[in-house]
Amino acid sequence: MNIVRALKCRECGQEYDIQPTHVCEFCFGPLEVVYDYEKLDGYFTRELIESRPQTMWRYKELLPIDGEPTVGAQNGFTPLVRAKNLEKALGVSELYIKNDSVCYPTLSFKDRVVSVALSKAVEFGFKTVACASTGNLAGSVAANAAAAGLESYVFIPHDLEQGKVLGAGIFGTRIIGIKGKYDDVNRLCSEVAGKYGWAFVNVNVRPFYAEGSKSLGYEVMEQLGWKAPKHIVVPMASGSLCTKIHKSIKEFIQLGLIEDNGTAMYGAQATGCSPIAKSVKDGTDLIHPVIADTIAKSLAIGNPADGYYANRVINETDGWAEDISDEEVVDAMKLLAETEGIFAETAGGVTLGCAKKMIESGKLPRDESIVLCITGNGLKTQEAVVDAITKPRIIDASLKDFDALAEADGFEAAA
Amino acid sequence: MRLRVYLTFDESTVREPLIWKLAKEFDVVTNIRTAEVKDHMGLVGLEIDGEDAVVESATEWLAEQGVKVAPIEQDVIEG
Numbered sequence: 203m204n205i206v207r208a209l210k211c212r213e214c215g216q217e218y219d220i221q222p223t224h225v226c227e228f229c230f231g232p233l234e235v236v237y238d239y240e241k242l243d244g245y246f247t248r249e250l251i252e253s254r255p256q257t258m259w260r261y262k263e264l265l266p267i268d269g270e271p272t273v274g275a276q277n278g279f280t281p282l283v284r285a286k287n288l289e290k291a292l293g294v295s296e297l298y299i300k301n302d303s304v305c306y307p308t309l310s311f312k313d314r315v316v317s318v319a320l321s322k323a324v325e326f327g328f329k330t331v332a333c334a335s336t337g338n339l340a341g342s343v344a345a346n347a348a349a350a351g352l353e354s355y356v357f358i359p360h361d362l363e364q365g366k367v368l369g370a371g372i373f374g375t376r377i378i379g380i381k382g383k384y385d386d387v388n389r390l391c392s393e394v395a396g397k398y399g400w401a402f403v404n405v406n407v408r409p410f411y412a413e414g415s416k417s418l419g420y421e422v423m424e425q426l427g428w429k430a431p432k433h434i435v436v437p438m439a440s441g442s443l444c445t446k447i448h449k450s451i452k453e454f455i456q457l458g459l460i461e462d463n464g465t466a467m468y469g470a471q472a473t474g475c476s477p478i479a480k481s482v483k484d485g486t487d488l489i490h491p492v493i494a495d496t497i498a499k500s501l502a503i504g505n506p507a508d509g510y511y512a513n514r515v516i517n518e519t520d521g522w523a524e525d526i527s528d529e530e531v532v533d534a535m536k537l538l539a540e541t542e543g544i545f546a547e548t549a550g551g552v553t554l555g556c557a558k559k560m561i562e563s564g565k566l567p568r569d570e571s572i573v574l575c576i577t578g579n580g581l582k583t584q585e586a587v588v589d590a591i592t593k594p595r596i597i598d599a600s601l602k603d604f605d606a607l608a609e610a611d612g613f614e615a616a617a
Numbered sequence: 618m619r620l621r622v623y624l625t626f627d628e629s630t631v632r633e634p635l636i637w638k639l640a641k642e643f644d645v646v647t648n649i650r651t652a653e654v655k656d657h658m659g660l661v662g663l664e665i666d667g668e669d670a671v672v673e674s675a676t677e678w679l680a681e682q683g684v685k686v687a688p689i690e691q692d693v694i695e696g
Contacts, residue, residue, distance in 0.1 A: 213651070229651045230621060230662035230689050312695075334694040359694075384694070385687070392688035405690050439696055488658055491625055491685055500696025505625075507691040549696070 205241045209233040224408045233409045235266040258417035272324045273350040274317025282425035287541035296571040309579035310338035318414035323401030330400045334391035344375035419450025430463040432570040435557045437549040438469040439501040441512030448515045469523035470556035472496035476525035478509045497528045497586045498548040522565040524556040545580035619666045625685040626659035643675040
């Protein structure tokens with residue numbers, strides 16, 4: 203059942219037919235997919251959802267595609283982990299990790315948004331898809347396009363680290379390195395998106411792309427036993443994830459799938475790129491663009507397209523936003539790994555580190571349910587922690603040497 | 618070409634009539650589509666219409682005045 207009604211301007215409310223476009227022709231406001239939810243009355247039940255395969259597409263009626271997905275049919279439904287060890291470390295009573303560091307197929311939540319964007323691109327008849335990215339998005343577009351038999355272009359800054367180029371290049375995508383300052387590279391990508399007849403996932407098909415983030419929210423609510431947590435902490439780059447998880451909660455409430463739990467949204471950024479967090483702290487809704495300087499590269503968006511809307515969601519839900527230093531990011535990555543066995547990328551360190559700071563400041567209550575959204579895998583940002591991990595202790599191939607070491611650690615040989 | 622941009626004015630430029638000056642300096646048609654101005658900053662969605670080279674020069678001039686000129690998509694390079 204397709205309940206998509208239109209694209210609607212978030213600013214002036216003008217509606218447009220479903221098409222690959224993203225900006226209101228009247229006021230330049232961003233367009234968003236809107237739905238006729240009443241068509242799902244009596245149909246879209248918990249039982250129906252639970253009867254479906256464990257992928258993000260079990261909520262397909264609330265994602266903007268016609269029929270079945272053609273790209274990324276296996277994506278999503280990542281674990282929600284009760285983080286008992288981290289609860290003790292942070293002094294909170296009910297903490298969960300939504301672990302998209304194991305999202306299929308490229309180990310980040312971008313697989314959710316990309317599979318929706320590319321499925322929609324196929325519906326629109328595009329043969330070539332594209333993105334501009336420094337990491338996770340590039341890999342996800344390249345991999346999902348390869349699996350779907352689509353041509354793909356990935357635009358990157360020309361001096362991007364080799365490891366990150368590899369993460370997209372292995373999938374046979376056409377990688378274009380662009381020389382120039384960030385703003386020039388950004389502008390070129392925008393111009394290319396407007397000039398060529400491609401589906402540029404976060405430009406002309408952005409309204410559909412962004413909706414894919416809602417699946418993370420749906421999963422959290424189902425995995426909690428059909429309820430929303432009291433508090434959700436999300437990393438913020440463009441700010442889109444924050445707004446879409448909030449939208450997912452409102453939709454489940456409207457559809458009668460959960461009760462309104464008064465969920466508050468919290469945003470996390472690195473201090474070196476924190477335009478949204480700063481706006482929340484300053485009590486303004488104007489986002490002042492910044493030049494990003496942080497190890498959390500996947501969050502390094504200095505002029506965030508959805509910053510205003512993320513700010514609004516945070517304020518409307520009585521949440522908060524926080525930012526932390528790069529050193530705190532590394533500490534939090536280690537804390538998550540050592541307590542829960544989850545190796546998150548730098549953005550995960552940002553999320554946990556900001557949550558820790560908000561718990562300590564009292565912004566996040568210790569006695570209510572909290573979900574932390576971990577959105578990418580630490581294997582992709584190893585350089586951030588390479589100097590912070592425990593180095594191996596080197597011994598000769600001698601049992602005597604090991605016995606001495608074990609004794610120093612407090613172990614005795616079994617009898 | 619008809620270029621669509623967001624202009625961000627900071628504290629030092631928000632009180633200056635820069636869009637008026639732009640139309641005086643360059644042979645372009647400016648069309649404000651959205652605007653929000655506060656004490657310390659302003660945000661304007663602007664359409665700039667004219668010959669390609671003139672529009673290019675006009676946007677460079679705005680940047681030289683201390684205005685951030687961004688595509689209406691804002692940052693499209695994601696992590």
